[in-house]
Amino acid sequence: MAAVVKIEEIHKIYDSGEVPVHAVRGVSLEIQRGEFVALMGASGSGKSTLMNLLGCLDRPTRGRYLLDDIDVSQLEKNQLADIRNQKLGFVFQGFNLLSRTTALENVELPMLYGARRSAREIRERALHSLEIVGLAERADHFPNQLSGGQQQRVAIARALVNSPEVLLADEPTGNLDSKTSVEVMGVFQKLNDQGITIVMVTHELDIARYCKRNLILRDGRLVRDELVPDRLVATEELRKLKEAEAAAKLTSA
């Protein structure tokens, strides 16, 4: 299987301040198609910087980054934008939906900037994407009419709409309560089961256990790379949670 993400000895140095900050110090990594990777690390470990590099939002100072066999480390701004548009999907901690814009229009957003598509095709693809995350019937709702979990699912639908090679999620459960977090992880697991490659940043150990592979960064270096031995299944965990809730009600009643 060809690696969809392949980075070799990648470095990122910020020299905007008085002292240059060496945020990523030589990380090499391969991610295969269909993987579900959690990128973990304490704050300041360089995981966000690495995520920005993986997401083509930033260019490495040194090293090579092959995304789907394209060397993206030296591309210029607009080419990077096109790569982000066609090969990557983003899910953010704060959802980052456009306010006062319907769920459907939010999902349509990436298609406004990519290859030319008819208005009808844009709409159909966006609706299909919303269906995948189970929100087709909320297409006309505005973000402020949706719960946090629903908003994050709209964001996932937006990330999926251009059929990306890799779905990148930056703390996707950071703003959600534990039960909703499990729901969102359920959506990710379902997508991963359909063959979508997912890389997510998280600092929550139990969330990382829903993934297949965990990478741990410390001081800009990769210090651990392991497969998750006892992977959690979101549907299973949800069922348990519901039972526990039901039990709590029974006892309180």
Next chain:
Amino acid sequence: MRIVNTVKVSFRALRRNKMRSILTALGIIIGVGAVIAMVSIGNGAKAQIEAQVASLGQNVIIVFPGNFTSGGMRGGWGSASTLTADDADAIAREVANNAGVSVEVRDRQQVLANGLNWNTQVLGESPDYVDIRSWPVVEGAMFSDQDVRSMAKVAVIGKTIADQLFPNEDAVGQTIRIRNIPFKIVGILKGKGFNLMGQDQDDVVVIPYTSHMRRVSRRTNISSILVSSTSAEVIGKVQQDITDLLTQRRKGKEPDFTVRNQVEIAQTATAASETMTLLLGAIAGVSLIVGGIGIMNIMLVSVTERTREIGIRLAVGAHGKDVLLQFLIEAIILSSMGGILGVLIGIGSAQWVSYKVGWPVLISPMSVIVAVAFSAAVGVFFGFYPARKAAQLDPIDALRYE
């Protein structure tokens, strides 16, 4: 392609903030509205003056007698009595491109008819007079050259005279007495209204200049000579030819005449109203610029407020150019919508002024086009800086912006 989507995105963004969009556009609406209304009113005044000047006649050149000096005493303009009907004949004969020449003798007389009397201006003229002044005879006919030669006692009267002296009957064929001399009315002139000075131009009786000089006023000098050129283009040439001819006829004596043309008179009269229009337009133009600055202000606020939105757009694949265009198009939509609404309001208020105050207004299509184009240009100009600011944002910083 992407432009269509960008326009769509811009419209969506403006719709999301309806109130703000309307208030922002209001600056331009008022600016353009003011320009249109002011220029329309100014143009209306100018057109009215021009119409009054045109009522002088078609391409008219007037030869006035000069001043007369005798023993150190200088008479005013027109005091010289050296301008004669012979000069007029010479002009008619020798100056090319003249469409008509009329000798004019003016006087005020008490006229009587029908048991009523009226003090009015009595003009002695040649038959060409009605053509020179583009003043058709609506009933009857103008007197002829034969009438001039025979000092006939015939008259053509203005509409006011017909109304005053013959209120209930047909004046043509009736007799009017000027200095107790009976003149037969052969025609009635078309109503012409008031002139630049507010005088009633229809309050007039026109008789052959020979009859005027011999029978009525007993003058030997004439008041002026009216000449019309065949077209506006040759009016300067004709004027020069007349000057040359009369100078030649004076055989080296001091010129005792003045030749002026209608264009000069018109220019003097319209200069003031043009200055006024310019002034009004300039004041209104300032408000248009203020409106533009309002747009820039709101767009700058909007860019800051929507930093996150810009970050999201950049993250999902928008180029800097797309963001630039989005904000630029938003500014242009605001300003040109404002421009169009402003035109409607400007036209409306100009009409209202004309209806309420009675000022003449003239809405020129040119001023409408210029105002709309200018307002769109205001959008581009004042929208560019905020749009460029938005386009230069870094996606990572923009996404982190709180």
